[in-house]
Amino acid sequence: MFDIEVKIKENKRVSPDLWVLTYKCPKVAKKILPGQFLQFKLRNSTDPYLRRPFSVYKIKGDIIEILYEAVGVGTKLMTEMEPGETLTVLGPLGTWFTPQKKKKVIMVGGGVGAAPLVFMGQCYPYEKMLLGFRDKDAVLPKSEADGKHSGWIYATNDGSVGMKGFITVPLEKILKEEGAKDNYFIYSCGPQPMLHEVVRLAQKYNVEGEVSLDERMGCGMGACLGCVALTCNGYLASCRYGPIFKIRDLVLEGLKH
């Protein structure tokens, strides 16, 4: 566990809605696993006060890349940060995606939820990367993607890029295949209504997988109990017992839809 002051290397807009922030941190770059997260203290001020959790998007040697969307006070402030400015970063925190040896991996992401999936795809082989976005402004540019991989499928709610509709539609097509239960394993991250549908489909077709829950977090270390997920074992702090949960452990009704 580290709490390290880092210097921003680059902070660039990669699409109208998405940004990538990069910084050098060899210790964490070496240690962090896909799905784990970091708690960012943006500045030494009481407003905003709490840290912001981000999962890692890519690791390039010593460099850590974070994908984010400017949606709230913290992320809007982040867009204004310049190279050379400092951030305090705590981590790695939480659980990680379990690598699969036998099953083919299907990744399902929504919006910035693509981040930990891209990192997972950097580390391990996968069959499909299904990514859904609100509209063309929110789409992760193909230049940011793993260009050589043929399994990338995009969907947008308005059909402006890729398929029209929710990304869970092509997911269901795959899960419906004969033998899907034994062939496939799902990793998913994104907005809760999407995760709700992913979990519902996985449970319906009896396909195993893991999802990353991005509940609003307080402390990031399991103390405040502000980010609990509803599991078969009751509420569990998603920062400590997650953010990666096995689909079979989650209670569907606990997810927003």
Place this chain on the structure above:
Amino acid sequence: MTVNGKKKLSMSPDLSVKIGNVVFKNPVTVASGTFGNTNEFEPYVDFSRLGAFVTKTITLNARIGNPMPRIVETPSGMLNAIGLENKGLEDYVENKIPYLSKFSTHLITSIAASGPEEFLKMVRVLDKQKKVTGIELNLSCPNIRDKGVSFAKHAQEVEKIVKEVRANTSKLLITKLSPEMSNFMDVAEITVKSGTDALSLINTIKGMAVDIYQRTPRISNVTGGLSGPAIRPIALRYVYEVKSALDIPVLGMGGISSWQDAMEFIITGAHMIATGTANFVNPTACTDVLEGIEKYLEDRKIHSLNELRGSLKIAEYISQKRGTQNIIG
């Protein structure tokens, strides 16, 4: 004594503080509910360095807590309505106390209950626990909507609970009061007369935030307890008013994030101080505060924190200001 040619105080400053019959090695502790009740902070803090470890509030039976969302950030603070999620007293005694016994710090167990009888049931169990130094009565959690745990608003209710608990335990008894009682000073006085050894001031203050796009409250409980730097001036004012009126040790808390914040409370008269929401932002907040206080004393060659506790120059300050006013007038 000289170390590497530099003059040093012959000893590091004495930070110890006595409440009731208990001597705490330093005045730094953590606010209930902000530091877990087992190993949550072990990667960051050596608990043995703390004056005391205060647990998240325990109830007799396990509580599942409130639905999500339970927290929301607000300017310089946050609202929470966790709903006292915990695994109950039995689990605490069986699983948490043995773990916490590893550390050479005083263990203070925060408890909440539906009324005097349930408080007594818990106190009788805790009284037998050797490791438990003190019991903090949480009479002020603002986030409970059911009848399971009440928010002791009435002076008579507070009096009954404190008196009966006092009669049934020799442990250090601390009472945490809500800043929202309209007759706060009366309740504080009754609590003291009923035999509490100290007061914890303050608990969170009820607040609210609205999502203007969904047109819904931002936490499931509708309202929640406001904590963080936003409430620090209010907390300090309560410590000041209580210390001015009553002869009772106070544990000051509410938005303390740094040693400077902590010194404000100690100078105003707090025996001990706790970091709360700050622990979420900076996991070493409590030990950072401890080191800061120590350095403040060292730099000023003050040998004991007792020299500063309650040293607020209030009468002098007021008369000086009045004097200025008189000259102008």
